[in-house]
Amino acid sequence: SQTIHQWPATLVQPVGSPLSLECTVEGTSNPNLYWYRQAAGRGLQLLFYSVGIGQISSEVPQNLSASRPQDRQFILSSKKLLLSDSGFYLCAWEGGRETQYFGPGTRLLVL
Amino acid sequence: GQQLNQSPQSMFIQEGEDVSMNCTSSSIFNTWLWYKQDPGEGPVLLIALYKAGELTSNGRLTAQFGITRKDSFLNISASIPSDVGIYFCAGRRTPGSQGNLIFGKGTKLSVKP
Numbered sequence: 001s002q003t004i005h006q007w008p009a010t011l012v013q014p015v016g017s018p019l020s021l022e023c024t025v026e027g028t029s030n031p032n033l034y035w036y037r038q039a040a041g042r043g044l045q046l047l048f049y050s051v052g053i054g055q056i057s058s059e060v061p062q063n064l065s066a067s068r069p070q071d072r073q074f075i076l077s078s079k080k081l082l083l084s085d086s087g088f089y090l091c092a093w094e095g096g097r098e099t100q101y102f103g104p105g106t107r108l109l110v111l
Numbered sequence: 112g113q114q115l116n117q118s119p120q121s122m123f124i125q126e127g128e129d130v131s132m133n134c135t136s137s138s139i140f141n142t143w144l145w146y147k148q149d150p151g152e153g154p155v156l157l158i159a160l161y162k163a164g165e166l167t168s169n170g171r172l173t174a175q176f177g178i179t180r181k182d183s184f185l186n187i188s189a190s191i192p193s194d195v196g197i198y199f200c201a202g203r204r205t206p207g208s209q210g211n212l213i214f215g216k217g218t219k220l221s222v223k224p
Contacts, residue, residue, distance in 0.1 A: 042197065042216055042217050042219075043214070043216045043217065044154075044199070044214040046212075090153050090154070092153075097142075097159060097161065098142045098159075098203055098212075099144060099156055099159050100144070100156075100201075100212055101156060102146075102153035102154045102155070103153050104152060104153050105151070105152065105153045107151070
C-alpha cells in the first residue's frame with residue numbers, strides 16, 4: 001500500500017533563515033505530487049505541483065521554491081523565510097481516479 | 112480565481128444528530144471529493160464522486176454529486192464525538208488535469224457545549 005511521509009513534523013525558524021521540507025511517497029511510482037499551505041486550520045492553498053522528476057509548476061509567486069530530485073521525493077525550500085511563511089504545509093500525491101492523498105503535514109513557525 | 116462556496120462555515124453537533132453540509136460552484140465540476148481533517152493532521156479522503164447524481168456512502172457518511180454538476184452534499188447520520196473536525200470539499204473541473212483540484216474553505220464541526 002502507498003504511504004506518504006513528511007518531515008520534520010514541527011519547525012521553528014527565525015526570520016531570514018533557510019528552509020527545507022521533505023516529502024516522500026512509498027508504494028507507487030511516478031506520482032503527481034503537490035505542496036499546499038494551510039493557514040489557521042482553514043483553506044488549502046496550492047503552492048507547487050510536479051508531474052515528474054525536475055518538473056515543477058508554481059501556482060503562487062512567493063518566497064518559496066520546490067524541487068523534485070527523485071521520483072518519489074518532493075522538497076519545499078526557501079532561501080530566506082518571512083514571518084508570513086508560517087503555516088501548516090501539506091504534501092499530497094495523486095492516486096487513481098483523480099484523488100489526492102495527504103501527508104501528516106509540517107507545522108512551521110517563523111519568529 | 113475559481114472558488115468553491117462551502118456551507119455552513121461551522122456548526123455544533125450533539126451526539127446522535129444528523130449533519131448536512133454542502134459545496135457549490137458557479138462552474139461545472141467533473142469530480143467531487145470530500146475530506147476530513149483532525150487538528151494537527153493532514154486531510155483524509157472520505158468519499159469521491161465522479162458522475163452527476165451519484166450517491167456514495169462510507170459508513171455513516173453519504174455524499175452526492177449534484178445533478179447540475181455545480182454542487183455536492185455531505186451528510187453524516189447519527190453523529191458521534193469523533194466526527195468533530197473540519198470537512199473540506201474539493202472539485203476538479205477538467206478530467207485528468209494536473210494541479211486543478213479546488214478546495215472549499217471547510218466546515219468546522221464542534222460538539223455542543
